[in-house]
Amino acid sequence: MSTFKTLDDLEADQRVLVRLDLNSPVEDGEVQDNRRFERHAETVSELAEAGHRVVLMAHQGRPGGDDFVSLEQHASILADHVGHDVGFVADTFGDDAIDAIESLSAGNILLLENTRMCDDELPEEDPEVKADTAFVQTLAPYFDAYVNDAYSAAHRSHASLVGFPLELPAYAGRVMQTEYEANSAIATREFDGQVTMVVGGTKATDVIDVMNNLGEKVDRFLLGGIAGELFLRAAGHDVGYDVGGMDLFDDQWEANHETIESLIEERGDQITLAVDLAYEDEADERAEIAVEDIDEKDRAYLDIGTDTVEAYDPVIRDSEAVFVKGALGLFEDERFSEGTVGVLRAIAETDCFSVVGGGDTSRAIEMYGMSEDDFGHVSIAGGAYIRALTGASLVGVEVLQDN
Ligand SMILES: Nc1ncnc2c1ncn2[C@@H]1O[C@H](COP(=O)(O)OP(=O)(O)OP(=O)(O)O)[C@@H](O)[C@H]1O
Ligand SMILES: O=C(O)[C@H](O)COP(=O)(O)O
Structure with missing residues (x-):
């Protein structure tokens, strides 16, 4: 090709x-x-x-x-x-x-x-x-x-x-x-079965643009990270707000909320959001809460919850191709690695065509004892990977x- x-x-x-x-x-x-x-x-x-x-x-x-x-x-x-x-x-x-x-x-x-x-x-x-x-x-x-x-x-x-x-x-x-x-596959290859894209990380503006461009090519989007919280905010939940010294959410919300709202309206059935989230409690332990029980904008969420990981797992296993852009939580801290590692392990254990991109996210593979050989391709590109996913030329x- x-x-x-x-x-x-x-x-x-x-x-x-x-x-x-x-x-x-x-x-x-x-x-x-x-x-x-x-x-x-x-x-x-x-x-x-x-x-x-x-x-x-x-x-x-x-x-x-x-x-x-x-x-x-x-x-x-x-x-x-x-x-x-x-x-x-x-x-x-x-x-x-x-x-x-x-x-x-x-x-x-x-x-x-x-x-x-x-x-x-x-x-x-x-x-x-x-x-x-x-x-x-x-x-x-x-x-x-x-x-x-x-x-x-x-x-x-x-x-x-x-x-x-x-x-x-x-x-x-x-x-x-x-x-x-590998990176052009999503734009150029025909897959017979389900194509899933796992979307997370901190650069919500970049990944929301990818989602907006790939609605026809991708059957299921599984969300986490900052983008995932912004989608939950658009769906009416009290998450996705900057708290304390954070500046990850509000600016990206301003820049993207209209796109997010229209994606939810037009492609809601393709988009799966977290049903629970993890945070650090007073004892510095991982604690979890169901998204529907969140009623205060006062806490930073650092991973998707266990029920969400369990819901994403069969979607991955039923896919013919999985593309990953961005981590589903703060995986560098083991307490908040469950989402990212759970999804990567599910991909590694199946024989779907897979591409894992993003310098930070792909580091999780090594950090948690997985092998690059279990993935179709682990990209060393950041900005170029994003562009290739949207079908833009380089x-x-x-x-x-x-x-
Ligand atoms: N809920 C969260 N809160 C804070 N950080 C998070 C959260 N979810 C994911 N992250 C962070 O997102 C980072 C990865 O995001 P980034 O957008 O940089 O992705 P990448 O695509 O892997 O990297 P790059 O584009 O830089 O090559 C990870 O370092 C992870 O800690
Ligand atoms: O590290 C990268 O993503 C590339 O080398 C491009 O670097 P640049 O964003 O500084 O052009």
Whole structure:
């Protein structure tokens, strides 16, 4: 189904410029290892073992942010995953970068500096404009081929993602290929049986947009997290309000309540809401309450309740395909992990086609001893996953397909 060229089409002995997405959490200046390194290592190893000269580009953070740091640490983390040296040069396309590129031998790997440290990378402009920048025009002549493996950044029209494919023969890396196929499935594949989408997390605005766009493709929506509470609020329950120092609900309510109300009116039979919720009681224990018994807007709810988990379980087991976006509760705290873990376990135990997306949510798989192998696909993309679910195109994929 991919309409782009892949590594299978790459000729031997190439000088290859590869775009990865190694954008990672940074804590106290330390770059945190995560599944993006592990996944991209497969593409990088394959290229190096085939004897290509491999030059890598990636970004980290956004200018001005605390996580806007050099890629030096990324090179050593990636090297651990690849099992091979990854050289690093603190330059994007100047003389130092060119010298380092020219000195590579077959099978060598070099990582260039954070693409966002180069003025031409941002802002978002048309691919033709990005292709015409000094960054692209200077680097491209040193390469035979360009590989984009950065599916999770493919919604950005930045030079390293959309400029090079206009100047060089362009190919999709293994991560790009797998992510594209799995994440596009909801928009492009026909499933005979029930298609279920589990919707939660904190970014209610994003997921409500997905629900609004996918009403025809999805048979059942199972709700939790912040979006779930906003739907309960629209249904007349006293939940989904900011209490104490919270600012998760009221702004998202203002932005989305009309869409929520019309979704409930037009697609109410497809949408299942929690019948009970969990909270922290005075003894710091998990306590639960039936939604219909809630009569004060004074408490934060941190998970769906046990009766809701029991109601969602058979829906998952009866599904042919399940897509997950967002956690159903504050799963990082074990007391409030029941909803997220219950749903993930049900998916893992069945052989339905499944995609789990969202950086935070997919962490729950590892944290609670499940295996990624029990899921059809665990995406490393955030914003790109959301867009793919709604069927929206990704500019970085489009330029590969046009190449
Ligand atoms: N009721 C709740 N109260 C507070 N936090 C919650 C609640 N339900 C879910 N969460 C939090 O939602 C987070 C996941 O939400 P988010 O919208 O960031 O999802 P994601 O899709 O996994 O991540 P991303 O889009 O960042 O890749 C989890 O860290 C979880 O703790
Ligand atoms: O981490 C991500 O989701 C991607 O790398 C995109 O990052 P950005 O939102 O800073 O463009």
